[in-house]
């Protein structure tokens with residue numbers, strides 16, 4: 001698994017809905033890639049924001065934009 005593939009799977013990864021083989025590959029990549037570790041932490045924070053009050057405070061567009069910003073920051 002590489003960074004782009006992990007980024008495209010990150011919501012499924014957090015939800016635990018990835019196939020086992022992909023989940024394992026994601027964990028292996030995260031163990032050695034600090035950039036994706038940051039992206040995962042940021043994505044988890046956003047997911048927590050939404051889950052805390054039981055309402056979807058952010059649209060999917062918001063989430064995609066925030067995730068895109070994080071990936072841009074990491075890439076620089």
Ligand SMILES: [Zn+2]
Nearest residue numbers: 002003033036
């Ligand atoms: Zn990576």
